[in-house]
Amino acid sequence: MRIATWNVNSITARLPRLLAWLESTGTDVLCVQETKCTAEQFPAEALRELGYESVVNATGRWNGVALISRVGLDDVVTGLPGGPAYEGVQEPRAISATCGPVRLWSVYVPNGREVAHEHYAYKLRWLEALQEAVVADAAGARPFAVLGDFNVAPTDEDVWDPALFEGATHVTPAERAALATLRAEGLTDVMPRPLKYDRPYTFWDYRELRFPKNKGMRIDLVYGNAPFTSSVKDSYVDREERKGKGASDHAPVVVDLDL
Numbered sequence: 001m002r003i004a005t006w007n008v009n010s011i012t013a014r015l016p017r018l019l020a021w022l023e024s025t026g027t028d029v030l031c032v033q034e035t036k037c038t039a040e041q042f043p044a045e046a047l048r049e050l051g052y053e054s055v056v057n058a059t060g061r062w063n064g065v066a067l068i069s070r071v072g073l074d075d076v077v078t079g080l081p082g083g084p085a086y087e088g089v090q091e092p093r094a095i096s097a098t099c100g101p102v103r104l105w106s107v108y109v110p111n112g113r114e115v116a117h118e119h120y121a122y123k124l125r126w127l128e129a130l131q132e133a134v135v136a137d138a139a140g141a142r143p144f145a146v147l148g149d150f151n152v153a154p155t156d157e158d159v160w161d162p163a164l165f166e167g168a169t170h171v172t173p174a175e176r177a178a179l180a181t182l183r184a185e186g187l188t189d190v191m192p193r194p195l196k197y198d199r200p201y202t203f204w205d206y207r208e209l210r211f212p213k214n215k216g217m218r219i220d221l222v223y224g225n226a227p228f229t230s231s232v233k234d235s236y237v238d239r240e241e242r243k244g245k246g247a248s249d250h251a252p253v254v255v256d257l258d259l
Contacts, residue, residue: 001071001100001257003029005147005220007108007250010036011066014248015043019050021241021252028071029099031106031147035064042066057092064092065108065148071100081133084125086110093126101259102228103137107148112169120169123151127178131185138185138225143259145224146187149250154179154189157199158218170219187223192235192253200237203250211242220253231257
């Protein structure tokens with residue numbers, strides 16, 4: 001079974017690439033973040049023609065998440081149970097479903113903006129709510145994983161130059177502690193192998209030629225429970241999909257399971 005996560009940075013802009021990638025890779029389930037469309041605009045029919053069902057949590061702004069599956073979508077939960085609101089709105093940042101033998105969450109953690117910004121405090125509350133929401137799924141005997149754009153680099157090795165990020169979001173002790181709390185629920189970081197260079201970065205800013213210079217970050221993560229991680233046969237960052245005109249600023253992270 002092949003499972004992947006990808007922040008597409010607008011599913012409308014990336015649709016031809018997305019469809020071609022699904023077809024060429026044989027992915028069974030794709031967790032999508034940053035759809036940037038309404039639920040009505042989501043390309044469910046185009047995906048259906050390719051043999052995929054889909055569920056989406058999106059309102060048309062800068063967020064939005066989805067699950068795309070050709071092995072079933074059952075027991076769907078839209079949104080983050082108990083999740084905080086930002087400026088009075090509970091943003092569309094989480095969706096979960098049972099896809100064949102596995103239970104999966106697709107999440108798009110708030111960015112945080114700046115440490116002194118209220119969005120940073122919101123990010124920490126959101127991560128706390130995520131930890132509380134996944135407890136039951138993580139503890140079960142069924143393979144389970146929470147995948148997505150966490151907007152946190154777990155260690156200094158997950159950023160191209162730690163010194164440049166000092167005092168900034170994505171690397172603060174509080175954010176990393178929130179990930180450690182999540183892992184304490186019995187989840188393990190599934191480390192992908194890079195297809196080039198020595199670090200499996202997943203995000204490269206569009207600015208300053210950061211992708212060609214490999215000035216990236218690993219912020220797209222896969223956290224699985226023991227039944228999930230014990231079934232992992234391979235995991236990699238599909239760096240090729242970050243290349244070329246019209247690419248997202250994130251690359252897909254792919255996990256192959258033997259279930």
